[in-house]
Amino acid sequence: MTLLLDIPAPATRSAMPPVRHGGRRILVHDYAGHIFPLQLSRWLAAEGNQVLHLYASESEAPRGRLMRSADDPPGFAVEGVGIGRRLDKYVLHRRWLHDHAYGGHLAERIAAFRPDVVLSGNTPPATQARLLKRLKRDGVPLVYWVQDIFTIGAEEILKRKPKPLRWAALRLLERTEFGTMRQSAGLVVISPDFLPTLSTRGVNHPHSTVVENWAPYGEITPRPKDNAWSRAHGLNDRFVFLCSGTLGMKHNPAHLANLARAWRDDPRVRVVVVSEGLGRRWLEDVKAAEGLDNLVLLDFQPVGQLSDVLASADVQVLLLESYAGALSVPSKVYSYFCAGRPILGALPAANLARRLVERERAGLCVDAGDDMGFLAAARRLHADSALRMSCADRQVGYAHRTFDIDRIGPRFLDVLDGACAGYQ
Numbered sequence: 001m002t003l004l005l006d007i008p009a010p011a012t013r014s015a016m017p018p019v020r021h022g023g024r025r026i027l028v029h030d031y032a033g034h035i036f037p038l039q040l041s042r043w044l045a046a047e048g049n050q051v052l053h054l055y056a057s058e059s060e061a062p063r064g065r066l067m068r069s070a071d072d073p074p075g076f077a078v079e080g081v082g083i084g085r086r087l088d089k090y091v092l093h094r095r096w097l098h099d100h101a102y103g104g105h106l107a108e109r110i111a112a113f114r115p116d117v118v119l120s121g122n123t124p125p126a127t128q129a130r131l132l133k134r135l136k137r138d139g140v141p142l143v144y145w146v147q148d149i150f151t152i153g154a155e156e157i158l159k160r161k162p163k164p165l166r167w168a169a170l171r172l173l174e175r176t177e178f179g180t181m182r183q184s185a186g187l188v189v190i191s192p193d194f195l196p197t198l199s200t201r202g203v204n205h206p207h208s209t210v211v212e213n214w215a216p217y218g219e220i221t222p223r224p225k226d227n228a229w230s231r232a233h234g235l236n237d238r239f240v241f242l243c244s245g246t247l248g249m250k251h252n253p254a255h256l257a258n259l260a261r262a263w264r265d266d267p268r269v270r271v272v273v274v275s276e277g278l279g280r281r282w283l284e285d286v287k288a289a290e291g292l293d294n295l296v297l298l299d300f301q302p303v304g305q306l307s308d309v310l311a312s313a314d315v316q317v318l319l320l321e322s323y324a325g326a327l328s329v330p331s332k333v334y335s336y337f338c339a340g341r342p343i344l345g346a347l348p349a350a351n352l353a354r355r356l357v358e359r360e361r362a363g364l365c366v367d368a369g370d371d372m373g374f375l376a377a378a379r380r381l382h383a384d385s386a387l388r389m390s391c392a393d394r395q396v397g398y399a400h401r402t403f404d405i406d407r408i409g410p411r412f413l414d415v416l417d418g419a420c421a422g423y424q
Contacts, residue, residue: 023048023049024049024050024115024116024117024416024420025049025050025052025113025114025115025116026041026044026049026050026051026052026115026116026117026118026119026416027051027052027054027110027113027115027117027118027119027120028040028041028044028051028052028053028054028118028119028120029053029054029055029106029110029118029119029120029121029123029131030053030054030055030120030121030122030123030145031055031056031059031121031122031123031124031127032055032056032059032061032062032063032122033055033056033059033061033063033064033066033080034061034062034063034064034122034331035062035063035064035065035215035216035219035220035303035306035335036064036213036214036215036216036331036334037053037064037121037122037145038053038064038065038066038078039064039216039219039405040405040408040409040412041053041076041078042072042073042076043405043406043409044409044412044413045072045073045074045075045076046073046076047409047413048075049075050075051073051075051076051077052077052078052079052113052115053076053077053078053079054078054079054080054081054106054109054110055078055079055080055081056080056081056082056102057080057081057082058082058083058085058086058102060246060276060277060300061246061300062244062245062246062300062303062306063300063303064303065219065303065304066078066080079109081102081105081106081109082102082105083098083101083102083105085098095124096126099124099125099126099127100126100127100130102124102127103126103127103128103129103130103131104130106127106130106131107130107131107133107134107135108134110131110134110135110140111134111138115140116140116420117140117141117142117143117185117416117419117420118131118135118140118141118142118143119143119145119188119412119416120142120143120144120145121144121145121146121147121188122145122147122148124150125150125151125173125176125177125180126176128142128144128176128177128180129176129179129180132180132183132184136183139423140423141184141185141186141419141420141422141423142184142185142419143184143185143186143187143188143207143415143416143419144180144181144184144186144187144188145187145188145190146181146187146188146189146190146194146198147190147213147329147331148327148328149177149194149197149327149328150173150177151170151173151174151177151178152323152324152325152327152328153248153249153250153324153328154169154170154173155170155323174201178198178201178202178203181198181201181203182201182202182203184205185205185207185418185419185422185423186205186207186208186415186416186418186419186422187203187205187207187208187209187415188208188209188210188211188412188415189208189209189210189211190210190211190212190213190329190352191210191212191326191329191352192210192352193326193327193350193351193352194326194327195210197327206418206422207415207418207419207422208415209411209414209415211408211411211412212329212352213329213331213334214334214402214403214405214408215331215334215335215337215338215399215403216338216403216405217338217399217400217403217404219303219306219307220306220307220310220335220338220339221307221338221339222307222311222338222339222340222392222396223307223308223310223311223339224311225311225312225313225314227308227311227312228308229301229305229308229309229311229312230308230311230312233272233296233298233312235270235272235296235312236312238268238269238270239268239269239270239314239382240269240270240271240272240312240313240314240315241256241259241269241270241271241272241313241314241315241316241317241344241378242272242273242274242309242310242312242313242315242316242317242341243256243271243272243273243274243275243316243317243318243319244273244274244275244301244306244309244310244316244332244335245274245275245330245331245332245335246275246277246330246332247273247275247277247278247279247280247283247319248277248278248279249278249321250320250321250323250324250328250330251279251319251320251321251330252319252321252346252368253273253279253280253282253283253319254371255317255319255346255371255374256271256273256283256295256317256319257283257286257290257292257295258371258374258375259271259317259375259378260287260292260294260295261290261292262375262378262379263294264292264293264294266294267294269294269382270294270295270296271294271295271296272296272298272312272313273295273296273297273298274298274299274300274301274309275297275299275300276299276300280297283295283297284297306335307338307339310335310336310338310339310341311339311341313339313341314341314342314381314382314388315341315342315343315344315363315378315381315382315388316336316339316341316342316343316344316363317343317344317345318330318332318333318336318343318344318345318346318347318353318357318363318365319345319346319347319368320346320347320348320351320353320354320368321347321368322348322367322368322369324348324351325348325350325351326348326350326351326352328351329351329352329353330347330353333353333356333357334399334403336395337360337362337395337396337398337399337403338395338396338399338403339395340392340393340395340396340399341388341392341395342362342363342364342381342387342388342391342392342395343357343362343363343364343365343391343395344363344364344365344374344377344378344381345357345363345364345365345366346365346366346367346368346370346374347365347367347368348367348368349367360394360395360398361390361391361394362391362394362395362398363381363391364377364380364381365377
């Protein structure tokens with residue numbers, strides 16, 4: 001764990017009176033270390049707050065700017081938290097123990113910072129529960145940033161387990177996840193689609209709001225396809241289907257293998273996957289077994305190269321399995337919009353990301369299980385350059401209008417202020 005900037009704690013909590021746009025000590029925890037929560041933390045610091053941004057150093061995820069730069073606000077610091085062993089993400093009992101241990105380390109680091117309020121998201125239920133317990137003891141409000149509902153993914157992992165074990169594990173997870181949400185001081189929810197499910201679990205807060213995710217337009221910008229990164233990987237003169245980001249249980253990598261199979265005899269086409277973890281390992285096995293030389297597999301790239309990585313694409317691929325339904329939103333869709341490349345999607349019709357793509361006419365989407373429709377849409381995008389250009393123009397226009405941190409940040413401040421007021 002490396003502290004990049006030491007922000008001293010006040011002598012007493014009462015010495016830090018609440019101020020509407022500045023003067024608070026705010027702890028932001030984003031388990032994954034994604035790019036847009038880091039932008040929020042920097043904005044909160046620029047508003048005059050002391051902000052410590054924490055992330056899980058042992059998680060596999062595409063990262064944002066995890067180091068201070070010369071133009072960062074003086075009150076901003078970023079730090080990784082780990083427990084010294086690898087996360088076994090898809091073995092639930094080991095994952096639970098790891099998340100619980102991580103929650104203990106996280107709680108201790110947060111307590112040392114002595115924040116006025118904590119915003120924590122993208123975080124496993126066991127971690128959130130342990131964090132909430134410590135914060136309640138210290139009299140610090142927790143605002144739960146609901147990026148996902150973990151119980152949905154656990155149901156998929158457990159579906160082949162014996163029924164008694166499955167029932168017991170899911171009840172424990174549900175009690176932990178929804179119980180922590182109910183006891184939190186406020187919620188930020190990324191999609192209105194989450195609200196009915198939360199309401200049926202008794203999760204309702206006066207200090208809550210729906211704030212869709214975004215990407216930092218300006219950090220991710222439309223770039224020429226022929227750039228240093230695409231040339232280095234031999235992609236500048238190829239037609240590229242690109243999938244960049246997490247490939248976990250909710251993302252079916254078979255769609256990417258099918259794309260590679262469909263164009264395996266065309267040397268001008270590449271299917272590029274920038275990812276790590278479960279789906280990436282599956283694709284490695286398929287590539288080796290079938291000799292799919294047009295399937296290019298790369299690790300997560302440094303955030304400073306993200307614009308060039310996305311610009312190498314002619315078409316960007318977005319995946320989400322049917323069981324995730326409306327209760328998950330792949331955040332890569334927002335980065336894709338900033339890059340200005342059309343989207344080829346296979347995801348549920350009810351999902352917010354698909355509704356966004358279709359409403360803004362930013363690409364073509366089919367249902368998650370529609371393999372033939374997915375390839376037909378891919379062929380249409382491959383053949384129609386005018387369609388690709390019109391999709392890209394609408395994406396960039398939407399990102400420019402919508403992803404303004406000066407409009408997004410105050411909505412988080414409202415929730416944080418309300419949570420603090422409720423603890424006075």
